[in-house]
Amino acid sequence: MSPIDDEERRLRVGPPADHAAGLEAVRLSLTNAVRQMGVRKTVRNLRPLNQHDGVDCMSCAWPDPAGHRHTAEFCENGAKAVSWEGTRATVGPEFFATHAIADLAARTDHWLEKQGRLTHPMVRREGGTHYEPISWDDAFALIGAHFRRLTDPNQAVFYTSGRASNEAAFVYQLFARALGTNNLPDCSNMCHESTGTALMRTIGVGKGSVTLDDLHQADLIVVSGQNPGTNHPRMLTALEIAKRDGAKILAINPLPEAGLLRFDNPQTARGLAGRGTGLADRLLRVRSNGDLALWQAIGSLLLARGVADREFIDSSTVGFAAWAEHVAAVDRAAVLAATGLDWAEIEAAADMLASSRRIVHCWAMGITQHRNAVATIKEFVNVALLQGMIGKPGAGLCPVRGHSNVQGDRSMGIWEKPPAAFLDRLRDEFGFEPPREHGVDAADAVRAFRDGRAKVFVALGGNFVAAMSDTEVTAAAMRGAELTVQISTKLNRSHLEAGRTALILPTLGRTERDHTGGRVQRITVEDSMSAVHASRGRSEPAGPLLRSEVDIVCGIAAAALGDRHGIPWAGFAADYTRIRERIGRVVPGCDDYADRVDGGGFTMPHPPRDSRTFPTREGKAVFTVSPLEVLTVPEGRLVLQTLRSHDQFNTTIYGLDDRYRGVRSGRRVVFISAADLAELGFADGDLVDLVSEWRDGERRAERFRLIEYDTPKGCVAAYYPETNPLVPLDSQAEESGTPTSKWVIVRLERRGGR
Numbered sequence: 001m002s003p004i005d006d007e008e009r010r011l012r013v014g015p016p017a018d019h020a021a022g023l024e025a026v027r028l029s030l031t032n033a034v035r036q037m038g039v040r041k042t043v044r045n046l047r048p049l050n051q052h053d054g055v056d057c058m059s060c061a062w063p064d065p066a067g068h069r070h071t072a073e074f075c076e077n078g079a080k081a082v083s084w085e086g087t088r089a090t091v092g093p094e095f096f097a098t099h100a101i102a103d104l105a106a107r108t109d110h111w112l113e114k115q116g117r118l119t120h121p122m123v124r125r126e127g128g129t130h131y132e133p134i135s136w137d138d139a140f141a142l143i144g145a146h147f148r149r150l151t152d153p154n155q156a157v158f159y160t161s162g163r164a165s166n167e168a169a170f171v172y173q174l175f176a177r178a179l180g181t182n183n184l185p186d187c188s189n190m191c192h193e194s195t196g197t198a199l200m201r202t203i204g205v206g207k208g209s210v211t212l213d214d215l216h217q218a219d220l221i222v223v224s225g226q227n228p229g230t231n232h233p234r235m236l237t238a239l240e241i242a243k244r245d246g247a248k249i250l251a252i253n254p255l256p257e258a259g260l261l262r263f264d265n266p267q268t269a270r271g272l273a274g275r276g277t278g279l280a281d282r283l284l285r286v287r288s289n290g291d292l293a294l295w296q297a298i299g300s301l302l303l304a305r306g307v308a309d310r311e312f313i314d315s316s317t318v319g320f321a322a323w324a325e326h327v328a329a330v331d332r333a334a335v336l337a338a339t340g341l342d343w344a345e346i347e348a349a350a351d352m353l354a355s356s357r358r359i360v361h362c363w364a365m366g367i368t369q370h371r372n373a374v375a376t377i378k379e380f381v382n383v384a385l386l387q388g389m390i391g392k393p394g395a396g397l398c399p400v401r402g403h404s405n406v407q408g409d410r411s412m413g414i415w416e417k418p419p420a421a422f423l424d425r426l427r428d429e430f431g432f433e434p435p436r437e438h439g440v441d442a443a444d445a446v447r448a449f450r451d452g453r454a455k456v457f458v459a460l461g462g463n464f465v466a467a468m469s470d471t472e473v474t475a476a477a478m479r480g481a482e483l484t485v486q487i488s489t490k491l492n493r494s495h496l497e498a499g500r501t502a503l504i505l506p507t508l509g510r511t512e513r514d515h516t517g518g519r520v521q522r523i524t525v526e527d528s529m530s531a532v533h534a535s536r537g538r539s540e541p542a543g544p545l546l547r548s549e550v551d552i553v554c555g556i557a558a559a560a561l562g563d564r565h566g567i568p569w570a571g572f573a574a575d576y577t578r579i580r581e582r583i584g585r586v587v588p589g590c591d592d593y594a595d596r597v598d599g600g601g602f603t604m605p606h607p608p609r610d611s612r613t614f615p616t617r618e619g620k621a622v623f624t625v626s627p628l629e630v631l632t633v634p635e636g637r638l639v640l641q642t643l644r645s646h647d648q649f650n651t652t653i654y655g656l657d658d659r660y661r662g663v664r665s666g667r668r669v670v671f672i673s674a675a676d677l678a679e680l681g682f683a684d685g686d687l688v689d690l691v692s693e694w695r696d697g698e699r700r701a702e703r704f705r706l707i708e709y710d711t712p713k714g715c716v717a718a719y720y721p722e723t724n725p726l727v728p729l730d731s732q733a734e735e736s737g738t739p740t741s742k743w744v745i746v747r748l749e750r751r752g753g754r
Contacts, residue, residue, distance in 0.1 A: 011666025013707055017659060019276055020229035020236060021076065022264030029079035036083040044538050045082050045511045049074045056535035058085060058163055058510040059649055061401040061528040062234045063212050070267050075233035080654045085509040089116025090542060091491055096122055096131040105496040109466060109721060110653035112491045118506035119543030126500045136547065136555070139503055144559030146456055146483045153180030155455040157445045160186040160414045161462030162403025165523035167579045168549035171572055172460050173413035175557035178432060178565050182439030186414050187462060188406050189442035194368040194736040195399040198377035202622045203390065203608045204615035207407065210360055210396035211529050216241045217394035220356035224252040224291060225366020229259015229660060230646045232400050236263040240277045250352050251280035253366060254288055254641065254715050255671070258660040284349060288639045288715045289370050289631050289743050290339035294346065295379040296628055297335040299327040301350035302386060309388030316612055317385050319623035326625045338630040340712045358394030359387065364402065369742040373733040375626035385621050391612035401528040403650065408526030411587060411604065416441050425586045432565040441737050442468055443729055449477035457499065458485040458556070460549060463492040466651040469727035469739035487552050508548045512537040516551045517574030524580070524597050526604065533601030550576060633714070633745050638676060640690065640744040642720035642727070651721050671709035671717040680748060684708040687751040690718070692726035692744050699726050703751060
């Protein structure tokens with residue numbers, strides 16, 4: 001029986017939950033942690049998590065409170081991430097000798113990562129069927145030889161996961177640019193690239209403009225296209241605090257998510273008693289991709305209600321007249337068709353904004369992964385500018401980042417389109433001329449390997465093959481590489497769909513003690529609200545051969561570049577303080593970086609937030625005009641959005657349950673409305689194949705079970721990475737290039753059985 005067959009046999013479906021967290025979350029977190037790590041290691045790893053001078057959680061990038069912190073300053077999913085990393089199970093040479101790569105490729109992603117921590121450097125040589133052990137020295141020599149054979153630096157691609165520390169990210173981008181390329185795609189290309197693109201154009205900074213205190217002080221918090229109960233659970237505490245102080249919450253999402261209905265905070269007596277806090281005052285169940293039309297309608301209604309902050313608009317913005325003229329003429333029929341809402345619902349939402357003095361706009365992947373995602377985020381900005389909701393307490397823009405240091409990596413220079421000023425400072429500090437030509441993003445990296453233009457792929461963490469859209473195309477492209485190098489903690493799909501020569505280099509986890517260079521090292525990260533702080537692991541490493549990410553990157557760089565440009569790779573690896581000193585002289589806003597980190601951390605500057613100044617080319621915030629689109633699908637087709645289950649983080653599958661949606665022991669499910677089931681002639685529980693349709697042909701994902709669910713007619717949802725094969729590589733957001741994982745046109749084909 002295949003893993004998929006077994007999953008189908010065990011899958012059970014029950015009613016979705018109407019609340020998040022509570023005693024069940026505490027019990028499951030601790031039970032799982034003790035089972036994987038044991039009692040002593042559970043205490044050692046969880047007690048310092050997100051504490052001052054502690055370990056920064058490797059899960060989401062939600063900020064830590066500045067003052068008092070709970071003894072257990074972590075959420076259920078943070079505990080899962082720590083347990084996943086701290087597991088006692090290990091994967092060494094004996095495992096790889098037993099399992100051929102073809103055998104491993106037939107396993108599910110959940111099974112692969114469940115085997116345990118990687119402990120030895122491994123190599124699959126060209127033509128080989130198994131990974132074999134290799135020494136660190138030989139691994140570096142092999143990599144260096146491949147780099148020296150390149151005839152063009154742009155034949156190398158350097159991918160980065162959001163897990164990497166600031167120190168690792170800085171030396172990684174330094175290595176790439178010293179080699180001569182800006183080929184630095186990262187996981188942000190797949191998620192919040194649309195956010196950065198929109199915010200850079202409109203307010204001049206590609207980051208959110210709020211602090212945690214702003215959420216606590218808000219009168220209204222708008223949560224669009226986001227499920228904090230699963231993806232950012234600690235955000236629920238901030239929402240609870242705001243509600244306690246009188247704030248209202250407007251949730252906009254195709255699916256009613258448990259975490260936005262009620263929160264039973266396990267850190268409070270009320271939450272433990274099951275009374276909890278009701279969160280969303282209003283839920284708009286908008287159709288997928290209806291957000292742009294919705295916010296243009298809300299802008300029109302706010303204009304009609306006369307709530308414009310004219311003093312702010314006149315002094316700090318440009319483009320208002322053109323935008324106001326555009327939304328004043330919004331087509332009501334088009335709005336209703338795009339959103340699937342009643343006009344009365346939209347008016348009620350506009351009333352909530354009109355009556356609020358301090359508003360925070362939050363959003364995540366449900367917004368960023370559409371063809372018109374950048375335009376939609378610009379519309380959030382338009383409405384915020386209209387009401388003067390940037391640069392004052394309790395108000396602002398809050399894109400919620402999904403991985404612990406994805407924002408810090410970008411600050412450190414992990415970007416295929418680096419600003420000229422950053423490259424100038426890099427040149428002045430290290431004495432070489434960095435490349436100025438833009439590099440490839442994630443999608444273009446796949447095209448480069450597919451077309452034979454790239455030869456070497458290095459991944460600093462992550463699971464690129466599973467995370468990227470169009471899985472089969474991505475996997476085939478990676479198999480065509482001459483060399484792939486994966487710096488990893490656990491086995492994943494990218495190790496199996498790898499280059500002709502492939503290396504797995506095992507690295508320390510965030511919770512493990514880093515004793516590189518004979519000294520206790522620490523690393524730094526930047527959270528979703530621009531706060532920079534240190535992190536230091538306490539636990540014994542999973543194996544004696546593990547090296548830190550910084551040490552591995554510096555070892556590869558030294559092997560590839562030698563003493564070119566005089567960069568002290570060995571010195572950087574021996575003492576991360578030397579890296580932080582260079583960060584302070586290169587990265588804008590990081591002056592005296594090492595000293596400020598030693599002093600407890602700091603918040604990166606943000607001119608729109610700090611002084612209501614906007615570093616755009618106009619010198620002011622920019623209202624923008626975007627056409628209102630109503631995306632339609634052919635008859636008999638549906639719009640699929642991919643999403644996470646409650647038992648996963650990005651492509652990492654912790655378990656096979658999604659208790660908030662009522663799913664147990666399985667993942668191959670499709671959430672579909674009762675109306676669509678009836679119209680298409682299916683029944684709850686039927687087995688189907690999902691077939692996506694694109695201009696270059698069809699893509700198929702097999703054997704999914706239909707689950708009747710409260711979702712708008714015409715819209716279905718299913719988990720990724722299982723459905724990533726359905727997202728065409730060339731289906732990308734305009735301007736940002738983000739995969740359109742929330743707008744995939746599919747049809748359902750019946751399979752036998754129920």
